[in-house]
Amino acid sequence: MSPSAIVPEATFTVTPMSKSAKEKHNFGATVTDLDLNDISDVDVRHLSDAIWTHKVIVVKAQKDLAPIKQWELVTRFDPSSPQVHSHGDLKTFNSKGGLLSKSREVVGIPGAENVRLIGKGFQGEDHYGVKNMTITKPLSHDWHYKELPQEEFEAGNVRFQRWHMDAPLYGRDPAWFTTLRCLKRPTEPQVNIRWDDDSGLSMKTEPGLTAFISNVQMYEMMTEDEKKMADHSWVEYAPHPYMWIGDCKGNSNGLGLVSQGKEKKLEDLGDFDPKDVKTYPMVWVNPVTGEKAFQVHGICARKLFLRSSLGEEPRVVDDVVEIRKLLKIIQERVLKPEYILVPALDEGDIVMWANYQMFHTAIDYPGSYGPRTMHQANIASSTGPVGPNPIPSAA
Structure with a gap:
């Protein structure tokens, strides 16, 4: 150089x-x-x-x-x-x-x-x-x-x-x-x-x-099987996600939602463009350090696509109760x-x-x-x- x-x-x-x-x-x-x-x-x-x-x-x-x-x-x-x-x-x-x-x-x-x-x-x-x-x-x-x-x-x-x-x-x-x-x-x-x-x-x-x-510390606390799953899986968030959960209530430790069935129906969210609905990896890589972070915003997650290898057909989880239960196990370890x-x-x-x-x-x-x-x-x-x-x- x-x-x-x-x-x-x-x-x-x-x-x-x-x-x-x-x-x-x-x-x-x-x-x-x-x-x-x-x-x-x-x-x-x-x-x-x-x-x-x-x-x-x-x-x-x-x-x-x-x-x-x-x-x-x-x-x-x-x-x-x-x-x-x-x-x-x-x-x-x-x-x-x-x-x-x-x-x-x-x-x-x-x-x-x-x-x-x-x-x-x-x-x-x-x-x-x-x-x-x-x-x-x-x-x-x-x-x-x-x-x-x-x-x-x-x-x-x-x-x-x-x-x-x-x-x-x-x-x-x-x-x-x-x-x-x-x-x-x-x-x-x-x-x-x-x-x-x-x-x-x-x-x-x-x-x-x-x-x-x-x-990043949250990811480091995960088991090897959990890391393998997270590295290959992704999340689909709700359209207008904060409107979707506008009537929901949170857990008293500030992490995640209480499941009461109060999420709005998609037809009640007004106009939205499917192209603007966000799908992100479960794990995000730091562009400077290369570290991995388990970066899932659980209150807005509407679907999880779970797999543990590239060739595996993902298991789709669209039950918010199950989504929140899975995330709670991982995310509360660092809380x-x-x-x-x-x-x-x-x-x-x-x-x-x-x-x-x-x-x-x-x-x-x-x-x-x-x-x-x-x-x-x-x-x-x-x-x-x-x-x-x-x-x-x-x-």
């Missing part, structure tokens, strides 16, 4: 996050010495590689980041992608977002509408042009099938909201990365996250943060406190993560703790996930 072809080194510093002896998650890093208002193309490439490598990174000290610069960074990660938020413009999101749009209040930042303001409580007299807004429909535990008594919530007992990847799963491919900038959040008192699923599990954290689990990372964020920090490798969830907190203000942005990817084996073209 000629010297001119060598990519210059990054100008910023990447430091793996420290962890205690009890913690078993193997991802996460912080990035320092970087100004995202003025980032070179070389550093954009290095930052992209850092996200793929570390799965979750926190870029420190971005308090002066202009919202439009956050969006520009997202587009520079994937310049061939359609230049719109992965869930579409706000009109599309509010009309077709189903579970996602009815469960929270989302506002576009004026002049950078693809950067979404999400949070809780009063957002200030003038927040980048958003005037005197109070978010009155923040996250809530109404989505959980098992009720969390209000008095217990007000005392600081909370749950994981909904483990997911940021993915429309219809029409557009999932974002490679999501970026979430912290502008304001309460830091105390701590909340007590309860699984409330008879496991007795709980963990404490500061309020207003996001939790992560690695689907333990020692595998969960809740990275701390100072005001101005921006967390970025690889949607093709991770699940994440917001964590609610009592409104008495104070307001929360976040800027979220991602973009539908130009190329979708790649599995270890091809899906038959007939699928």
